[in-house]
Amino acid sequence: MNSVRGQRSAPAVRRYVLTWAVLLALLLVAVGTAYIPLGVVNVGLNLGIAVVKALLVMVVFMELGASRPVVRLAAAAGFFWLALLFILTLADYATR
């Protein structure tokens, strides 16, 4: 939304609508593939699609794509600590 400093240009409606269409398409792929028996791949697809959808929302709708580095850093910090939480927890439970 904002360039590095000062003037901001209005984001394009087209970009928002396209993102929304892709999000809905990914939702349909997620439901559709859930009914195809693929074993472990099902879990990977579920989570992979969720990650892509979340990134689309954050980069386009939340404007992380055009944010200052310090804002991106703050956004990444939450997920960094979350990753630590998962790695250390699963290092125990997933290896028993």
Next chain:
Amino acid sequence: MVPEALAPAAPQFEDREQRRAAATLGMWVFLATEVLFFGVLFGGYAVIRLLNYDAFVVGSHHTDVVLGTLNTAVLLTSSLTMALAVRGASLGQRRATTGWLVLTLLLGLAFLGIKAVEYHQEYQNAVVPVLAFDYQGPHARGVLLFFYLYFVMTGLHALHLIIGVAVVGVMVVRNRRGDFGPEYHIPVELTGLYWHFVDVVWIFLYPLFYLVARV
């Protein structure tokens, strides 16, 4: 009273742009704490699912995948209308902004309505821990844990959405009053960030509860 848009920026800021940057950064720091607030629940989900996978398959079959998918679509659409509201505010289109905000609010209420229907169904099917849980089939203990997680996580998400709907309502009133324009619309932007974050949480809740193993 001088409208906030025309008032000089508070003395701690160099200029308006810095004020806006500070507000955005503050909101993201708050959202990072929210990531961890929900994160521990997702961590708990991972561990319990690892230990009770078969029960999670059974539990997932007791959720309403049609309503869950519909609700995901509703929430994704509300993110689009919210983004358009923020855009409208930044362009000073007051009427359009009001329209997009009201639409966002209605979609939020629709989500909560559908969720209430689902909760009611689950109450009738007796899979609500503490209140009405009467599942006697295989993996009963694991299914109980699945529904504990389901109600705590979707309930906490619904609480966030209720707060979001209330805040969007305040934005509608303030926008109609003429508080916002191209010069100043920070509250609308921050409301948008919060709204999209609540959407992101649901994006993960949806496959974890509705799509564990449908085949």
